[in-house]
Structures are given as C-alpha cells and as structure tokens.
Amino acid sequence: MANHAIVICEHCDAVFQRPMLAPGVLARCTRCDAPLYRNRPLDLDVMLALALTALIVLVLANVFPIVTLQVSNTEREATLWGAILATYDTGVAFVALLAALTVFFFPLLQILLYLHVLLPMRWGLRTAGFRYSMHVLRAMQPWSMVEVFVLGVLVAVVKLAGMAEVTPQLGMWGFALLTVLLTLLNSFDLHQLWDIAQERCDG
Amino acid sequence: MAESGPIVTATELNIVACSACGQVVKLGAEREGAPCPRCAAPLRHRKRNVYSRSWALLISASILYVPANLLPIMRTRTIGGAPRDDTILSGVVELWTAGSIDLAIIVFVASIVVPLVKIATLAMLLITAQRRSSWARRGRARIYRIIEFVGHWSMLDIFVVALMAALVRFQTLADITPRPGAVAFGAVVVLTMLASRRFDPRLIWDAAPAAASAAPIDEVHAVAADAAPASPDQA
Incomplete structure (x- = not known):
C-alpha cells in the first residue's frame, strides 16, 4: 500500500x-x-494494561490528600479538588478552570478514550465512534499536564516548609506514578493505532 | 546521516500526509481541505491562516505578559503582619533566599524565561517564514520543536498558587489567596501554546531551492536511519 x-x-x-x-x-x-x-511494534495489551493502571492510579491520586500542613494544633490537607475549589472560592475562576482541565479532566478523558478505543480493538471488535475518539485523543495530548502539576506540588511544599510542617501524602505519589504511566501511554504513536484499525476493517 | 540527494516535497508531488492519522493521500482533483479517506480530517499541504492567527495570539500573549509579571499572583496574610503580595519574580527571590536555589532556577526558567523566549522565538519564526528567509533553516526547525516541547511547563506557577491557597487557610492565623496576576499569567501560557501550535514548521522550508523537477515517487531517496540513543521509550 x-x-x-x-x-x-x-x-x-x-x-x-x-x-x-x-x-x-x-x-x-x-x-x-x-x-x-x-x-x-504497538502492543495493544501493553497499552491496555497501562491505561487501566492509569485509571486506578488517577482515582487514588484524587481521593487521597496530596500534602498535609500542620500549624500549631491545626492540620490542613489538600487534594487536587481542594486546590481547585479553594482557587475558585477566592475569585480567580479562570485559574481554577485551568487546573481542573489540565490536571483532572483532560488526563481522565485521555485515559477513558484510550480504554474506549483499545478494549474493542483488543478483541477485534469495532469501536463505536472510533474516528471521533481518535481525533479528540490527539487534540487532548498537549493539554494534559499532570507532570507539571507534580513539579508544582514540590515547589509548594518547599515554599511552605519554612512556615509550617508539610508532609507529602499518598496523593502525591499517586500523581507521580500517574505522570510515568501517562508518559508511557502517550509515547505510543497514534498513527499506528489508525493503521491497526484499518487492517482489521479491511481484512 | 545518509546521502542527501535533492529533496522532493509532498507539495510538489501533490501528495499529503493527513495531519490527524498519518495516511498518505494523493490529492488528485480534490482541492485543499478535502476529507481524509481514512479519518475524515481535512487534508491540507499547510495549515490555514498561519500568519494572521499566530500573530493575533502572539500579540495578545505579549501584551498580557506585562500584567502577568507586574501584578501580584498571590497574597499572604499572617497574624500580626501586613498582607504581603507576591509577583512571580518575588516568589522566585523568596525561594532563592530560603536556600532552594535549584527550585528557584526551575521556577525562574519555567515562569519568566520560557514565556519570554517563546514569544520572541515565535515572532522570529513568523517573520523569517513570512520573508521566506533561507537563514539557518535547520536551526529554526529545531528551535520550533524545542519551544513546542517545553511550552506547557510554564503552567507551573498556576499549580503552585492553587495548592498554596488550598493549604494555607487558617482563618485568623494565616491565609493565601490567588491574585489577578495569576489570571494574566495563565492566559499568557495558554495563548503562547495556541500560537505555537498554529505555526506550521513546513513554512520554514517553503521556497527552499527545490528539485529541478518533481521526481516520481520511486526515485525519492531513502531516509536516514540513525540508531536511536538509548532512551527510556525504546522498544
């Protein structure tokens, strides 16, 4: 061809x-x-395993607090959504929206679309809305910024360390792991996925 | 690097690689913008309206770069002290004086240097491409790939502010709130990302000395294949 x-x-x-x-x-x-x-070679099983693991890790990273801060006897913990809502409450909705999209919705949508595309493909079935899903998946890639967020957590921890006792929590490790998983997942060439889908349909 | 015969471009051969799915399509009677037979995305030799859109986004970004750096991005209120407003630069200075020199450098590069260099570089790329300059084509192509790759790291300070605002909320004791500078800064990052995605690096090479005549596809010379250095994503 x-x-x-x-x-x-x-x-x-x-x-x-x-x-x-x-x-x-x-x-x-x-x-x-x-x-x-x-x-x-693009291994569908490897991609599927990565996408499934990423989904579980994303849930855990969002459920558990990222860091806790202790001042005298009060303790505060922050989750991603805590940070988004705190930013929203204080009147900078645009910043809250950016954080919500780039660290939560886009990564989540990416993972769900990967699963939606890969699961039927793995068993040789047709994916409903394959074209559309692939186009969205491609458009989403540059706007998913979990890795930048992890570095942001690090900077925030250092900045607050002088002020109070800051302890990284499970959520922080969750986001770090999610960074690795998404980087691996996005290192696959989407064009190859199109090729595989086309071969399956033609043959 | 392998031998380099005359380069033949897809435009000369009237073929185009679909930007969405990579399918190579012969554009016969179809005009620019015809749907890709595989994925239905419009097929184009070059992106549309590169100059008008890139310049519009880039000029907006450079205007907003001023308030993004001059306005405070967050306010810290502590008990018994006057509220303190921090700009991006004063945040860097604070990290530096607190002894985290490595992080101070990272934040300085990500928040101040990268957006500025990105705006200047894109302006340079747009001007040279518009003038069909032949100056340092390979270098310009490489620098475009670099700014595309590092652009989103500038979002760093947005996340730092959001996290600090979530953590430091001790009613009377202390609290941190984001300030309007953060909005301008976030907008700068988004606008420069959109501007660089709108640019089409193929414009750098247009009007390059073309092959005397378009060669048939089977005479197209073979691609150089260098062994990739050991990288984590190597198969």
Missing part, C-alpha cells in the same frame, strides 16, 4: 522512501532532523 512505501516529514514536507528499520531504531528527516518514525 502506498501509505507504507513512503513517509512525509510532518515538519518540512520532505518525502522519503520508507525502509524497514531494525527494532527500536528511529528514522530522522535528513533535511530538518525531525523524528519521522520508529520501528516499535
């Missing part, structure tokens, strides 16, 4: 023949040096 004979660099429009690569090797554009493609 023509689709697999040539490759077009997304970054500079150069056209190349598409040779078979040794496993794990990354092809780069000779003109602009952008990565073109990698010979890395």
Whole structure:
C-alpha cells in the first residue's frame, strides 16, 4: 500500500522512501532532523494494561490528600479538588478552570478514550465512534499536564516548609506514578493505532 | 546521516500526509481541505491562516505578559503582619533566599524565561517564514520543536498558587489567596501554546531551492536511519 512505501516529514514536507528499520531504531528527516518514525511494534495489551493502571492510579491520586500542613494544633490537607475549589472560592475562576482541565479532566478523558478505543480493538471488535475518539485523543495530548502539576506540588511544599510542617501524602505519589504511566501511554504513536484499525476493517 | 540527494516535497508531488492519522493521500482533483479517506480530517499541504492567527495570539500573549509579571499572583496574610503580595519574580527571590536555589532556577526558567523566549522565538519564526528567509533553516526547525516541547511547563506557577491557597487557610492565623496576576499569567501560557501550535514548521522550508523537477515517487531517496540513543521509550 502506498501509505507504507513512503513517509512525509510532518515538519518540512520532505518525502522519503520508507525502509524497514531494525527494532527500536528511529528514522530522522535528513533535511530538518525531525523524528519521522520508529520501528516499535504497538502492543495493544501493553497499552491496555497501562491505561487501566492509569485509571486506578488517577482515582487514588484524587481521593487521597496530596500534602498535609500542620500549624500549631491545626492540620490542613489538600487534594487536587481542594486546590481547585479553594482557587475558585477566592475569585480567580479562570485559574481554577485551568487546573481542573489540565490536571483532572483532560488526563481522565485521555485515559477513558484510550480504554474506549483499545478494549474493542483488543478483541477485534469495532469501536463505536472510533474516528471521533481518535481525533479528540490527539487534540487532548498537549493539554494534559499532570507532570507539571507534580513539579508544582514540590515547589509548594518547599515554599511552605519554612512556615509550617508539610508532609507529602499518598496523593502525591499517586500523581507521580500517574505522570510515568501517562508518559508511557502517550509515547505510543497514534498513527499506528489508525493503521491497526484499518487492517482489521479491511481484512 | 545518509546521502542527501535533492529533496522532493509532498507539495510538489501533490501528495499529503493527513495531519490527524498519518495516511498518505494523493490529492488528485480534490482541492485543499478535502476529507481524509481514512479519518475524515481535512487534508491540507499547510495549515490555514498561519500568519494572521499566530500573530493575533502572539500579540495578545505579549501584551498580557506585562500584567502577568507586574501584578501580584498571590497574597499572604499572617497574624500580626501586613498582607504581603507576591509577583512571580518575588516568589522566585523568596525561594532563592530560603536556600532552594535549584527550585528557584526551575521556577525562574519555567515562569519568566520560557514565556519570554517563546514569544520572541515565535515572532522570529513568523517573520523569517513570512520573508521566506533561507537563514539557518535547520536551526529554526529545531528551535520550533524545542519551544513546542517545553511550552506547557510554564503552567507551573498556576499549580503552585492553587495548592498554596488550598493549604494555607487558617482563618485568623494565616491565609493565601490567588491574585489577578495569576489570571494574566495563565492566559499568557495558554495563548503562547495556541500560537505555537498554529505555526506550521513546513513554512520554514517553503521556497527552499527545490528539485529541478518533481521526481516520481520511486526515485525519492531513502531516509536516514540513525540508531536511536538509548532512551527510556525504546522498544
């Protein structure tokens, strides 16, 4: 099929023949040096396992407090939603909205869409709304920012350490683990998922 | 790097790779914007309205960069003291004087340097592409990929403020509240991200010395394949 004979660099429009690569090797554009493609088989089972684990970890990370703060005899704990609501209450709704979207809704939607696409695929069934789900999945990727949030927790802990006793809690480890899982999940090439879906439908 | 024969572009061959699903399609009678046969996304050689939209987003971002840095992003109230307003920069200074030099540098880079460099770089990319400049094409292509990659880390301070506001709420003792500077700052980050996503790096290469005539597809030369350095996502 023509689709697999040539490759077009997304970054500079150069056209190349598409040779078979040794496993794990990354092809780069000779003109602009952008990565073109990698010979890395897409394993649906691995992706499914990652997506399922990420869903469980996301729930745990949101249920347990991220950090607790102790001043004299009072203790306060913060969850992600505690932070979002506190920001909303104090009148900067836009900031609360940004945090809610980039750390909660987009990652959650990403994971759910992965599951929605992968589960039927794994057993050779058609995914309802496959096209639509894949388009949303692609649009969502740059706006999911769990990794930045984890660094934000770290900075907040250090800033408050001089003021009171701050202890990281389970939620913090949850978000750290979620960062790893989402990074792995997003390292898969969505174009390959389209290829697999097409092969299944044609064959 | 492998041999480099004349580069043939997809535009010259009138083929296009779908930006959504990667399918390579021969654009025959169909015009720009025809739906991809596989995923129905519009097929285009270049993104639409790159200059007008990127400039609009970028100018808005650079205007908001001023209040984002001058207005306080949070207010700390402690018992027996006057309320203290912090800007992004004073937050960095506070981290530095408290001894967390590494975090101070991270926040300084993420919140102040990255948005500024991103705005300046995008402006440079837009101007050079508009003038069809041939200056440092490879370097410009690389710097675009870098700003695309680091852009969202600027959201750091937004999360710091939200978390501190959630934690420090001891009615009379002390409390921290976000201030309007945080809104301007969040808007700067979102606007620069939108602006850089709207830019089309293929414009950097347009009007590059083209192949004398469009070669048929089977004469397109083979791609360079360098062994990827050991990376965590290697298969």
